[in-house]
Amino acid sequence: MAHLREILRVQRLGKNQGGYLGETIDIRAVLHDVQVAARAHGWSQEIFHEAGGFISLALHRKPEVRSQKSEARIYISTGIHGDEPAGPLTALKLVRENRWPMNVEILMLPCLNPAGFTLNRRVNSNGIDLNRDYRHPKSAEVRAHIAWLERQPRFDLYLCLHEDWESLGFYLYEQNPDSKPSLADEMIEAIHKVCPIDPSNIIEDRPAKNGIIRPNIQPHERTDWPEAFYLITEKSRQGYTLEAPSDFELPVRVNALVAGVNAALKPFA
Numbered sequence: 383m384a385h386l387r388e389i390l391r392v393q394r395l396g397k398n399q400g401g402y403l404g405e406t407i408d409i410r411a412v413l414h415d416v417q418v419a420a421r422a423h424g425w426s427q428e429i430f431h432e433a434g435g436f437i438s439l440a441l442h443r444k445p446e447v448r449s450q451k452s453e454a455r456i457y458i459s460t461g462i463h464g465d466e467p468a469g470p471l472t473a474l475k476l477v478r479e480n481r482w483p484m485n486v487e488i489l490m491l492p493c494l495n496p497a498g499f500t501l502n503r504r505v506n507s508n509g510i511d512l513n514r515d516y517r518h519p520k521s522a523e524v525r526a527h528i529a530w531l532e533r534q535p536r537f538d539l540y541l542c543l544h545e546d547w548e549s550l551g552f553y554l555y556e557q558n559p560d561s562k563p564s565l566a567d568e569m570i571e572a573i574h575k576v577c578p579i580d581p582s583n584i585i586e587d588r589p590a591k592n593g594i595i596r597p598n599i600q601p602h603e604r605t606d607w608p609e610a611f612y613l614i615t616e617k618s619r620q621g622y623t624l625e626a627p628s629d630f631e632l633p634v635r636v637n638a639l640v641a642g643v644n645a646a647l648k649p650f651a
C-alpha cells in the first residue's frame with residue numbers, strides 16, 4: 383500500500399474554492415459499466431425510477447453459499463449528491479472486483495441522483511437536495527427510492543458513500559443506537575492506508591475523533607431527513623455515512639471508499 387501512496391498524490395489539491403471543482407464523470411457511461419459488471423457477476427438488476435433519460439438502479443447480489451453462519455443483508459448507496467463522483471466510481475469498482483464475503487447479500491444503489499452528475503451539482507435537476515428529502519419527500523427520485531426501500535426486508539448494516547469538498551481528510555458518521563460492535567475503527571484504519579484521515583476535533587459542527595463522528599441524532603425533531611435518518615429509523619440499526627475528501631485526487635477517494643466498504647464487510651465474512 384505504501385506504493386500506492388507514493389504513486390498517487392495524497393495531499394490536498396487546493397482546487398475546491400467555494401465548491402467541488404475537481405474531475406467529473408459521465409454518469410450514463412459509469413452506470414452502463416456498472417450494469418455490465420453486475421450482469422457478468424450474476425447480480426440481478428432493477429430500474430426503480432426513470433426520468434429525463436436517467437435511470438435509478440438497484441443491484442442485488444444473493445449470498446453465494448448457504449453456510450452455517452447466518453447471512454447478512456448489507457445496503458450500500460451512493461451518488462445522491464451530483465458533485466461527489468467518487469461514489470458511483472466506487473460502486474463500479476466494488477462490483478467489478480467482486481470480492482464480497484460469500485454469505486453476504488448486497489443491495490447496491492450506485493447512483494441516487496444521476497441528473498445531478500451531468501450538472502456537477504449537489505442537488506437534482508429541480509434544485510432539491512435529495513439528501514434532505516426523506517421525511518416528506520417532494521422529489522420523484524426520493525419517492526421512488528422510498529417505495530423501493532419499503533419493499534425490502536430490513537438490513538443488518540447500511541453504508542452511504544459521500545464526498546466532502548471542504549474536508550481536510552476522510553471521515554465518517556456512525557449510527558449505532560443498540561451499541562453493537564462498532565466497525566468505525568477498523569474502517570478508519572483501513573482507509574488511513576490509502577488516504578489521510580481528517581484530524582479535526584470538530585467536523586461539520588460536531589465533535590469528531592480520529593475521523594469518526596458519533597452524532598446523537600433525534601430524527602423526529604428534524605423535518606429535513608437525510609437518507610441515513612430514514613434508514614436508521616425504518617430499515618436498520620447500524621450504519622455509516624462515509625465522507626471522502628474531494629480536494630484530493632479522484633483515485634485516492636475511490637480507493638478510500640473501497641477500503642472503507644471492504645473493512646465494514648470483513649466481520650460478516
Ligand SMILES: [Zn+2]
Binds near residue numbers: 463466544
Ligand atoms: Zn454528499
